[in-house]
Amino acid sequence: xxxxxxxxxxxxxxxxxxxxxxxxxxxxxxxxxxxxxxxxxxxxxxxxxxxxxxxxxxxxxxxxxxxxxxxxxxxxxxxxxxxxxxxxxxxxxxxxxxxxxxxxxxxxxxxxxxxxxxxxxxxxxxxxxxxxxxxxxxxxxxxxxxxxxxxxxxxxxxxxxxxxxxxxxxxxxxxxxxxxxxxxxxxxxxxxxxxxxxxxxxxxxxxxxxxxxxxxxxxxxxxxxxxxxxxxxxxxxxxxxxxxxxxxxxxxxxxxxxxxxxxxxxxxxxxxxxxxxxxxxxxxxxxxxxxxxxxxxxxxxxxxxxxxxxxxxxxxxxxxxxxxxxxxxxxxxxxxxxxxxxx
Numbered sequence: 001x002x003x004x005x006x007x008x009x010x011x012x013x014x015x016x017x018x019x020x021x022x023x024x025x026x027x028x029x030x031x032x033x034x035x036x037x038x039x040x041x042x043x044x045x046x047x048x049x050x051x052x053x054x055x056x057x058x059x060x061x062x063x064x065x066x067x068x069x070x071x072x073x074x075x076x077x078x079x080x081x082x083x084x085x086x087x088x089x090x091x092x093x094x095x096x097x098x099x100x101x102x103x104x105x106x107x108x109x110x111x112x113x114x115x116x117x118x119x120x121x122x123x124x125x126x127x128x129x130x131x132x133x134x135x136x137x138x139x140x141x142x143x144x145x146x147x148x149x150x151x152x153x154x155x156x157x158x159x160x161x162x163x164x165x166x167x168x169x170x171x172x173x174x175x176x177x178x179x180x181x182x183x184x185x186x187x188x189x190x191x192x193x194x195x196x197x198x199x200x201x202x203x204x205x206x207x208x209x210x211x212x213x214x215x216x217x218x219x220x221x222x223x224x225x226x227x228x229x230x231x232x233x234x235x236x237x238x239x240x241x242x243x244x245x246x247x248x249x250x251x252x253x254x255x256x257x258x259x260x261x262x263x264x265x266x267x268x269x270x271x272x273x274x275x276x277x278x279x280x281x282x283x284x285x286x287x288x289x290x291x292x293x294x295x296x297x298x299x300x301x302x303x304x305x306x307x308x309x310x311x312x313x314x315x316x317x318x319x320x321x322x323x324x325x326x327x328x329x330x331x332x333x334x335x336x337x338x339x340x341x342x343x
Contacts, residue, residue, distance in 0.1 A: 029231060029232050029233060029234040029235075029263065029264040030160065030167065030197075030198040030231035030232070030233065030234075031134065031136075031158050031160060031169070031193075031198060031231075031233055031234060032234060033087065033107070033109040033134045033136075034107075034136060034158070034192075034193055034233065034234055035234050035236065035262065036079065036081065036087050036109070037060070037079075037326075037336075038057060038060045038077055038079070038087065038089035038091075038105075038107055039055075039057040039060070039075065039077045039089065039322070039336065039338055040077065040305050040307070040322035040323050040324035040336040040337060040338050041055075041057065041274075041282075041284065041305065041307060041322050041324070041338075042057055042060070042061055043079075043303055043305065043324040043326055043334075043336050044272070044284035044285065044286060044303050044304055044305025044306075044322075044324035044325075045256055045270075045272030045273070045274060045284050045285075045286040045303070046270045046271060046272045046286025046287050046288040046301075046303045047061075047238075047258065047260065047268075047270050047272075047286075047288065048240055048256035048257060048258040048270035048271055048272040048286055048288075049061050049062075049240075049242075049256060049258070049272070050062045050175070050188040050189065050190050050238045050239060050240045050258050051177060051186040051187055051188030051240050051241050051242040051256065051258075052065075052186065052188075052242040052254070052256050053065035053188075054068035054069060055069065055073050055075060055091075055093060055340065056073055056074070056075040056091030056092055056093040056103055056105060056340075057075060057077075057089075057091060058093065058103065058140075058142075058152070059091050059093075059103045059104075059105035059138050059140050059154060060089070060091075060105065060107070061175075061190065061238075062152065062175035062176075062177065062188050062189075062190040062238075063103070063140040063141070063142055063152030063153055063154040063173050063174070063175045063190070064142050064150045064151055064152030064175040064176050064177040064188065064190070065142070065152065065175070065177060065188070066093050066095075066100075066101040066102070066103045066140055066141070066142035066152055067100060067101055067142040067143060067144050067150035067152065067177065068150075068177070069093045069094075069095045069101050070095060071095065071316075071342050071343060072092075072093065072094045072095065072342070072343040073092070073093050073340055073341065073342045073343070074090075074091070074092050074340065074341045074343070075089070075090070075091045075092075075320075075338060075339070075340045075341075076088075076089070076090050076338060076339050076340075077089040077091075077322075077336060077337070077338035077339075078336065078337055078338070079334060079335070079336045080334060080335045080336070081109075081334055082328060082331045082332070082334065084111075084112060085109060085110070085111055086109070086110050087107065087108070087109045088107070088108045088109075088110075089105065089106070089107050089108075089338075090105070090106045091103065091104065091105040091106075092104050092105075099143070100141060100142055100143030100144070101141070101142050101143070102139070102140065102141050102142075103138075103139070103140040103141075103142075103154075104138070104139055104140075105136075105137075105138040105140070106135070106136070106137055106138075107135065107136040107138075108133065108134070108135050108136075109133060109134040109135070110131075110133050111131065111132045111133060112131065113129040113130070113131050114129060114130060114131070114132070115127075115128070115129055116128040116129060116130055130162070130163040131163070132160075132161060132162040132163070133160075133161055134158075134159070134160045134161075135158070135159050136156055136157070136158045136159075137156065137157045138154050138155065138156040138157075138173075139154065139155055140152060140153065140154035140155075140173070141153055141154075148178060148179045148180065148181060149176070149177070149178050149179075150176065150177045150178075150179075151174075151175070151176050151177075152173075152174070152175045152176075152177075153172070153173070153174050153175075154172070154173035154174075155170070155171075155172060156170065156171040156172070156173065156193075156195070157169075157170055158170070158171055158195075158198070158233070160198060160200075162200070162204075163202075163204050164202045164203045164204045165200045165201060165202030165203075165204040165205060165228075166200065166201065166202055167198035167199055167200045167201065167228075167231075168198065169195050169196040169197060169198045169233060170195050170196050171192075171193050171194060171195030171196070171233055172194050172195055173190065173191070173192040173193070173194075174190070174191050174194075175188065175189060175190035175191070175192075176188065176189050176190075183243060183244045183247060184242065184243060184244035184247070184254060185241065185242070185243045185244075186241065186242050187239075187240075187241045188239065188240060188241070188242075189237075189238070189239040190236075190237070190238050190239075191235075191236075191237050192235070192236045192237075192238075193233040193234050193235050193236055194233070194235055195233050196233075197230040197231060197232055197233070198230065198231045198232075198233070199227075199228050199229070199230045199231070200228040201228070205225055205226040205227075205228060206223060206224070206225050206226075207223075207224055207225075207226060208221045208222065208223055208224070209222055209224045210222070211224075232263075232264075234262060234263065234264050235262070235263035235264075236260065236261070236262050236263065237260070237261045238258055238259065238260040238261070239258065239259055240256060240257055240258030240259060240270070241256070241257055241258075242254055242255070242256045243255055243256075250277060250278050251275075251276070251277060252274075252275070252276040252279070253273065253274070253275050253276075254273065254274045254276075255271070255272070255273050256270075256271065256272040256273070256274075256286075257270070257271050257272075258270040258271075265290075266290045267290065268288050268289070268290050269288065269289050269290075270286065270287075270288045271286060271287055271288075272284065272285065272286030272287075272303075273285055273286070279309065280308065280309050280310070281306075281307075281308055281309075282306060282307040282308070282309075282322075283305075283306050284303075284304065284305045284306065284307070284324070285302075285303070285304045285305075286302075286303045286304075287300055287301065287302050287303065288300070288301055288303070289301075301326070301327045301328070301329055302327045303324060303325065303326045303327065304324065304325050305322065305323050305324030305325060305336075306322070306323055307320065307321060307322035307323070308320070308321050309342075316343070317341065317342065317343060318341075318342040319339070319340070319341060319342075320338070320339070320340035320341075320342065321337075321338070321339060321340075322336075322337070322338045322340070323335070323336065323337050323338075324336045
């Protein structure tokens, strides 16, 4: 058992460095929607929750967090993102006792209808429209290997569609969580979006060409299928810790600190704090800063949010409502809301 734990930690620490060392391509990954936080709690804490995700959102942050769930929970979250984009997340987590826990998650980014423009109709006067969307379907499993150490795994199917062209890929997330048992101190690590590449295919890439324009007598309307470039998924490594600075019957204050390394962008430092009153009312705040040499790319951004948990009288059911605000600097802000049902 000790060998399994050491081997898992070795893979999570060493493998990201080996993979990221092969790339230095800022902004060259596809499926960028996979990097958008899906839930208000995690977003309010500036994404510093790799060691503190204990609900269906663990499918996004760290699949090992599913092992911390004590009851079945369903979560629906919606993000009002930039440029009229909308991100919806539906997740379910089910604890299986000594057999671990399973989770299912669906993330959907919609862009709405957009006018079709061409070089002859740059204003879209034809009235024709097209749509685009991204989606991710994930199934995860987590289990405690010891009373303190957990591991989780998630398999994802990712698809991106624009008009009549689609790209798809499969990916794997792996995470670990170590609970010291002292004042809520946990240490977590995750390695996400390791998978195949995306390439657009579809009837929009079918064109008519003249393969021999200087021959004259040859056919000038040969049907050809354009081969699009392949694009990698946004590989991400994140590690961090959570700790209860204040613990009492009525109050709790938890601090989180994470380091996040994205293969296609600069690394991030993340910090967050959550104040809880009787585990019913919550106030959260967090901040993130990219490691950069200039002010534009290294600006500190602020996140905040609140939540409430209501126990339904006469039943074991509880309802959870959460909200978060994120400062996106030049891209203004994003708002998230979620509803959770604990069964």
